[in-house]
Amino acid sequence: MLELEDNLTTEIEFWRELIDERTPDCPLATLERMQQALALAERKLELLKLSEVRIEHIHFNLGKEH
Numbered sequence: 001m002l003e004l005e006d007n008l009t010t011e012i013e014f015w016r017e018l019i020d021e022r023t024p025d026c027p028l029a030t031l032e033r034m035q036q037a038l039a040l041a042e043r044k045l046e047l048l049k050l051s052e053v054r055i056e057h058i059h060f061n062l063g064k065e066h
Helices: 002-020 028-065
Strands: none
Touching (some): 002 028
């Protein structure tokens, strides 16, 4: 899952830079779409990390049963 995490991190950096470097005449609708894309990528990364923690927890608990 490391590759997916790297890709999402790169996407998040892309959207942040695009938002930070937008021109003053950038339409509000465009800015809102960029912010939505950023929020979506951040949420995907958050869910990915949560799933990794759950998997580690499951493996840890399975190891205690043996």
